[in-house]
Amino acid sequence: MWKRRALGWLFICITGLALLLVRLMEIQLMETETFSKHNVNLLEESVKQRTQELVIDNGRGNFLDRNGEMLTHKKVSVLVLFPFLKKIDWDANKVSDITGIPESVLKNAVKGAKKPFAYGDPQPLELTASQMERVNQLNIPGVFAIEKKFERSQVPAEQLIGLTGENPKEVKKRYPTKELSEKTLLGVSGLEESFDEFLLPEGKSKLVYHVDGSGGPLFGINVKYVDPANPFYPVNVRTTIDKSIQQRAEELVDKYQIKKGGLVLLNIEDNSVLAMVSRPVINKKDPYSGAGITNKMLKQQIMGSVFKTVVAAAAIDHNLVNPARQFDCSKKINGKPELKYNYGMLDFTNSFARSCNRTFGELAKELLKKDPHLLEEYADKLSLTNTVGWQGDVYHTSNFKQLPDEDKGRVFVSDEARKDANMAAMSGIGQNEVRATPLAVANMMATIARGGKKEMVRAVSKIEYKNGTTMVDFPVQSLQGDSISPYTTMRLQKLLREVVTSPNGTGRWFKDLPYEVAGKSGTAETGKYVAGKQLHNKWFAGYFPYKDPKYALVAVNLDVYDSEGGVNLLFADMVKLLYENDHDERRK
Structure with missing residues (x-):
């Protein structure tokens, strides 16, 4: 009697372990980019847990007017600060002297930060070329002056240019042979949609650093610049708009x-x-709710x-x-x-x-x-x-x-x-x-x-x-x-x-x-x-x-x-x- 019970429990345990193993294989090998009904990309989420990053450019192509001015976005020279600065002794006074931002304001901004940020975002402080050069010459880890791409709050000719959005199902449907993140922005109207295939990103440009469980630097305080390094992309679509x-x-x-x-x-x-x-x-809050689209x-x-x-x-x-x-x-x-x-x-x-x-x-x-x-x-x-x-x-x-x-x-x-x-x-x-x-x-x-x-x-x-x-x-x-x-x-x-x-x-x-x-x-x-x-x-x-x-x-x-x-x-x-x-x- 006890032998049959033991065999039964053994069978249940083996079956359970087998099912668990199969499920782990699905998660680790087969569903790494589409886990659960929410299509969670486990690889990306894993990287996010170990890193903090600031995206400089999302990699999608740009729309220019006939004279070469950006229409949907603008590039702004900004001061970037990383949250690990709160854990080290950094020369905020020199940064203050160059930028004109009070030292106490700089330190308070870092104190409340959980991720890298452009100072003043969403209306960032714009630096001059001279200020950028002087900030970067300080060589302070976690302090950078860079040119970052921002979306315009008011886009000229917005119905003609069109909108973008995230849609994992549409990514697969539209580009079944391309290896694209499910969070890839797609054009959903106007020129954004008709020129979408040309505008697809090769990858994001970003500043990245690795962190431990408490948010501290994992491999020292070196910040890496990650870029697709393609001299041809992203492309620029030159419109005829003035x-x-x-x-x-x-x-x-x-x-x-x-x-x-x-x-x-x-x-x-x-x-x-x-x-x-x-x-x-x-x-903008609900584009498809009215006739504006x-x-x-x-x-x-x-x-x-x-x-x-x-x-x-x-x-x-x-x-x-x-x-x-x-x-x-x-x-x-x-x-x-x-x-x-x-x-x-x-x-x-x-x-x-x-x-x-x-x-x-x-x-x-x-x-x-x-x-x-x-x-x-x-x-x-x-x-x-x-x-x-x-x-x-x-x-x-x-x-x-x-x-x-x-x-x-x-x-x-x-x-x-x-x-x-x-x-x-x-x-x-x-x-x-x-x-x-x-x-x-x-x-x-x-x-x-x-x-x-x-x-x-x-x-x-x-x-x-x-x-x-x-x-x-x-x-x-x-x-x-x-x-x-x-x-x-x-x-x-x-x-x-x-x-x-x-x-x-x-x-x-x-x-x-x-x-x-x-x-x-x-x-x-x-x-x-x-x-x-x-x-x-x-x-x-x-x-x-x-x-x-x-x-x-x-x-x-x-x-x-x-x-x-x-x-x-x-x-x-x-x-x-x-x-x-x-x-x-x-x-x-």
Whole structure:
């Protein structure tokens, strides 16, 4: 009896030991980087217990503006102090003399520290080059003056640049063949996401020292500098953004209380984004809780009378607008009397300048009779209905897109609407099913300013290695498809200028600006109501200077009451800003 019991206990013990051994093997050999449902990296945690470190650079690639200034981060020369200083006698007085920080303050800061820190973080004291050199010449263990990378509290063009985050499952899904830490930052929106593969870190740069159980130095007080030591990484993504113009544009958008909307500013010469502002802003505490994460400048919007530019191009090409023809602008688009905007009889040029709905409703119906697809054909010629962001082959990635979140535009959704005269008339004034992104509208203006030449819009000009050499170049590229003729382009240019120069033009507010402006206004009914009042999208899209175009600009205020504005003032102040900026550059 007792033998059977002993054998039973022996079997239980052996089984338990075997299971324990298997589990230890799983932990030590197989689950070292993904322990438990929380995917704990045991190797990293073990190292953390034996070391204390200060990360100088997380190793992820950087975004630069067109002049080479960092956009998402900044490098600051800081004083770094290690907590083991509290256990040794160090010359705080000399550090105080160099930095100007009182000796008692330095010692108190170290006394309360549990890990290495940059003095003053999150708003660290910035040292001069001379101060850095003198601090490091002291050769005090645990006292360093280094250049550390800090994330900016306010990132310019934050929706365009995008966000990063940690996601262990996404790391494995996105990069199954790469050996990456599960805490690797991944791009989750904007350029951070589209350029993510280029931005992945080779490793962190950090200052490290080994500690014992009490936090004291384990191998003396030598601090090691750990760096991937790769002369090529991390890379720099050089955007086409001008940081100074971008920041001032954001200030103006907020000044004029654009709560939903923003602006797009293009450099016409190389068709690149100089500034892009989207509102509302991103809620940093909970980015996905509101609409801030969405870049409104890349999403299709109801565009209203700005679309009359497309109708005008089609009407010019199909000989519907001879100079003698008059349109009855005392009537609405449906033929009823126009009480609010009764302009009487107008020719085509004045109809465009005053944005007469009746004229463009009639022209749209006449174009429909000629060909139900004409409006769509001309919208495509002016690059409104397809994406316009740069795309092409980059290394092993075919059809790489800089702006993958960009919407396409549209004129009609259904074939029924395409063949319906009333629907065509509403489409002719940019209502009904007509949609386009502010980026595409800005590109349309740039296309007209260039004489009809269609080009892709770049937000990034190149990717540079750490040593400054070019890794990938994103050249200026043409957009595929037909374009409008030089003659039609010339007629459109004159029409857009007339909007501003005509005494009754809808853009007459811009007549006395330092740069001559050409453009088109738009007020679109959204079909949304608040407190019984309909909401509107307010637009002004144009380019300048008229005779020697440099900039295409779109300002838009979305879902506002008809009485609300801001767009004209925003557009005007941006023109003044750019004029002053250009003349400051010339004086230099």
